[in-house]
Amino acid sequence: MNTHDYIEKNKERFLEELKDLLRIPSVSADPKYKEDVFRAGEFIKTKLEEAGADKVELCQTAGYPIVYGEKIIDASLPTVLVYGHYDVQPPDPLELWETPPFEPTVRDEKIYARGACDDKGQMYMHVKAFEAMMKTDTLPCNVKFMIEGEEEVGSDNLGIFVQNNKEKLAADVILISDTGMIANDIPSVTVGLRGLSYVEVEVTGPNRDLHSGLYGGAVPNPINVLCDMIASLKDEDDRITVDNFYDDVAEVSAEERAEMAKAPFSLEEYKNSIGLKDVEGEKGYSTLERASIRPTLDVNGIWGGYTGEGAKTVIASKAYAKISMRLVPNQDSETITKLFKKHFEKIAPDSVSVVVKPHHGGEPIVTPTNSQAYQAASFAYKQTFDKDPIPMRGGGSIPIVAMFKSELGIDSILMGFGLDSDAIHSPNEHYGLFNFYKGINTIPHFFFQYTKIYKPELV
Amino acid sequence: MNTHDYIEKNKERFLEELKDLLRIPSVSADPKYKEDVFRAGEFIKTKLEEAGADKVELCQTAGYPIVYGEKIIDASLPTVLVYGHYDVQPPDPLELWETPPFEPTVRDEKIYARGACDDKGQMYMHVKAFEAMMKTDTLPCNVKFMIEGEEEVGSDNLGIFVQNNKEKLAADVILISDTGMIANDIPSVTVGLRGLSYVEVEVTGPNRDLHSGLYGGAVPNPINVLCDMIASLKDEDDRITVDNFYDDVAEVSAEERAEMAKAPFSLEEYKNSIGLKDVEGEKGYSTLERASIRPTLDVNGIWGGYTGEGAKTVIASKAYAKISMRLVPNQDSETITKLFKKHFEKIAPDSVSVVVKPHHGGEPIVTPTNSQAYQAASFAYKQTFDKDPIPMRGGGSIPIVAMFKSELGIDSILMGFGLDSDAIHSPNEHYGLFNFYKGINTIPHFFFQYTKIYKPELV
Known part of the structure; x- marks a missing residue:
């Protein structure tokens, strides 16, 4: 046989x-x-x-x-x-x-x-x-x-x-x-x-959960602060703002990009397949390029405060997020993780403390x-x-x-x-x-x- | 007796x-x-x-x-x-x-x-x-x-x-x-x-959770989008940016503020009691004023994506937050809830859909x-x-x-x-x-x- x-x-x-x-x-x-x-x-x-x-x-x-x-x-x-x-x-x-x-x-x-x-x-x-x-x-x-x-x-x-x-x-x-x-x-x-740098961040404001009526408006809310910090990690063109993030990125030649663009791809089908009204991403690149030859930064998880049913008027002591960056040649995952940590600590307001914990990476x-x-x-x-x-x-x-x-x-x-x-x-x-x-x-x-x-x- | x-x-x-x-x-x-x-x-x-x-x-x-x-x-x-x-x-x-x-x-x-x-x-x-x-x-x-x-x-x-x-x-x-x-x-x-307007918001990007390697950088990540939107709700002076939010706020007279300032209050003790390195809040107001005569906006809870142990490289389909606003005379909770909903829907990028669900309010x-x-x-x-x-x-x-x-x-x-x-x-x-x-x-x-x-x- x-x-x-x-x-x-x-x-x-x-x-x-x-x-x-x-x-x-x-x-x-x-x-x-x-x-x-x-x-x-x-x-x-x-x-x-x-x-x-x-x-x-x-x-x-x-x-x-x-x-x-x-x-x-x-x-x-x-x-x-x-x-x-x-x-x-x-x-x-x-x-x-x-x-x-x-x-x-x-x-x-x-x-x-x-x-x-x-x-x-x-x-x-x-x-x-x-x-x-x-x-x-x-x-x-x-x-x-x-x-x-x-x-x-x-x-x-x-x-x-x-x-x-x-x-x-x-x-x-x-x-x-x-x-x-x-x-x-x-x-x-x-x-x-693509390579990967994956970190978990923790932002601490007050040392315990607080009543948002008694303290609201007067103390740093770690969830709001975390949102501010995450929002600042990309600019209006969806470029990542981490200092020196793009330093080692190998730009793909115009010829190679033209070759890539020949691959069969329908943006309409792509959007329909995942129920999207519109795509977004780094300015100047196509969807396929954004998903392959360009580095990214995505929040993979976020949590903090009251997440149960109904309403709880609390200011959380801590807020957390898992954040990953996809890397392209010739970025190095350890270097990027260090750059992220340094940047994230730098942008934290004085009123909170932050911890950046690296998970795994890859080249x-x-x-x-x-x-x-x-x-x-x-x-x-x-x-x-x-x-x-x-x-x-x-x-x-x-x-x-x-x-x-x-x-x-x-x-x-x-x-x-x-x-x-x-x-x-x-x-x-x-x-x-x-x-x-x-x-x-x-x-x-x-x-x-x-x-x-x-x-x-x-x- | x-x-x-x-x-x-x-x-x-x-x-x-x-x-x-x-x-x-x-x-x-x-x-x-x-x-x-x-x-x-x-x-x-x-x-x-x-x-x-x-x-x-x-x-x-x-x-x-x-x-x-x-x-x-x-x-x-x-x-x-x-x-x-x-x-x-x-x-x-x-x-x-x-x-x-x-x-x-x-x-x-x-x-x-x-x-x-x-x-x-x-x-x-x-x-x-x-x-x-x-x-x-x-x-x-x-x-x-x-x-x-x-x-x-x-x-x-x-x-x-x-x-x-x-x-x-x-x-x-x-x-x-x-x-x-x-x-x-x-x-x-x-x-x-203070009064209260309390809402729950939901941001939807793709119609299912996606692999952040395959899709990262090319699709709207609802957690990142939610963070952007929340971050934009306050300006650099910690003033709330919701359109017309302050229209009905009764300004407290200089005399009344001077009277309030006589209440015994130690900022150091306040910070120590909740373990804060620094306070923050609306520019131009004291901590006690921020916590009493001024309106606020705080995220009381946020969640989305993978929040378990370890690392999961996912782009969530949905992200959620509970957001409350404390109100002062003569703000009206229903009016503020409506203004918030209108504003939040307005600032959402075209690539996502948002739902704003009012919880309870109070005057x-x-x-x-x-x-x-x-x-x-x-x-x-x-x-x-x-x-x-x-x-x-x-x-x-x-x-x-x-x-x-x-x-x-x-x-x-x-x-x-x-x-x-x-x-x-x-x-x-x-x-x-x-x-x-x-x-x-x-x-x-x-x-x-x-x-x-x-x-x-x-x-």
């Missing part, structure tokens, strides 16, 4: 297994799901073993374990290191889910669940493609798996693991499916990702389109989609891609099969069955072609 | 009864406490009956009942209508309470509990002063009680009750203890209160210092504090005071025994035992003197 027949024959089981994985609420950001995150790691370990991987283990870290497994068939053949993650984003706001986030449900040929696309659905394609190649005896090269459980909280322990296991992880290319493509009939390969990357891996990926998409993929720069961040390059010296190839409309990080996250199976079928083509054209000196 | 000996003899029991009342979590803003709010009304009804009131009843409303009771001893004598409330503010944030909010605890001669001062402690002084006068046969005039359960949520049903029961509530003066005094050795009578008042009631109150304080009280304008709002005047034509006298430091509406609300007992002892003096100097034609 050939690889693709095997996939066709087992497709129902593959989906059932994905559902089992999606039932595990492996939310790494929230300690209350701790046992579940460990359970998801165990699940992947078992499935890699069943698929035929050797030396499968849960590599312990200070946080959640990294699942490692490998199949080395011939040292002279190339080695593909597959990266993915088994943790997921928090599911809230729960009330907006049509079906519960951890009870996977298929509707309209899509599977709905937290992690359906990001990244359980996409990561599991690799486990199943590997199984198909193993069971049909068609694996053309060496493969290693490194599936982590802390991607959604910054991959801190993965960095340490990589530093300490450079030999174990030696490979020619890293293969990742954790991004999207333009549309189901327009395959694409992600050749750029922006741009990958070449003339590499062997890109050519193999392009070939693979052509086999299954009957079209050459379009190279595109994504707006999201996979901080580990830059880390792999700097620590291991290995480039990544980003073969994402998700869609922007998959609602990752949102209620009703889903993943098309078309995309799931297309991924499983495209991956072996990549392995075959990469092995075929592989020239070690040119990697 | 005279009235004050009776009070002295029963003081321990009075405190125990107050504790019983404080154990009932009668939070009117939160439907989950519904049964408890009703229970607090029953408690007051029973205690009024035990004290000797006639015709005690729970007057049903569309919300929580109003406890009514009376003692009419002679139609030719004056009638004092006592108003108070048995509902309390929500207790959160719970984690900041040193002892649980509904387990009253005496520490350092103060009783700690939600409602200890506002208003259970102060309202219950009247029930016990009445009991003392009844049991010692010294009640000098007629008295009526009207104790409601919706003060903390806007007293909507009290307004309807008052309109429908003008004869039943006929009186010469309304006596209220729901304000504060300057210090335990500086008694004061509140002669002005500002100023009461005369040359009335019989003021003179009687002044005399009463002199008896128990050995000092004349200072007339002062308060920053809080008791919207029903203006409503009583307009509906019943009766002025109120505000004999408050609380302190600004009592942390009403805050964690660790408390009430001094000194203040509780001083109130019970001062109230009968008011009744005696008011009856003595009463001249019906001069009321």
